Amino acid sequence: MTDKGYDLSSERSGGRAKLARDTGLSASIIARLMSGQQVSYETLLALARSTGIPVMELLIRTGKATEADFSLSDEEFGQIGVQSGKRLTPEEVAAAAGVPEEDQAWFATMVRRIRRRGTGDSDSAAGGAAAEG
Structure with missing residues (x-):
């Protein structure tokens, strides 16, 4: 979030309030998110849409998914790979x-x-x- 311009260094920095305003999420949801508590998928989706952070990154950072969940093999993904080019x-x-x-x-x-x-x-x-x- 700091890369997106939100100063989250302390509760009084104003970054959390600005993030809440910009995302349309409540201050309590932002506080839960910042303290590492679980938030809903819908919350992460709203956060991704309003900040431009990929939802995949948010899912991984919040522990709702792992990188392995997004690295499916060609067979699992239903694609054909052409290694020879x-x-x-x-x-x-x-x-x-x-x-x-x-x-x-x-x-x-x-x-x-x-x-x-x-x-x-x-x-x-x-x-x-x-x-x-």
Whole structure:
């Protein structure tokens, strides 16, 4: 909070009152927060929104979460990692996106056609109608 300009060095510094005004939280909630007592998630969310401090940082600093809670593996997060830095093939994208196996060849063909045509195609309405039919 001191990095955000709130002087919290003592109860009489005015920083707590200013923080309460700026966040819309009561002085008693700010006092509980500053003394290390538990506060609600909603309080932390209001504090994050009004100060610009990431809610993740507030959750960790108040003991409601740990850094490990925010460092999910690719599998836990549902993402595919490409360690080599190479572009994925349309088939790899289809598999990663969960396209049904019987539709993956069609998906790969459509991706290749879109790449060939580029984004400057003025006949997009006809392409949309053809894709629907």
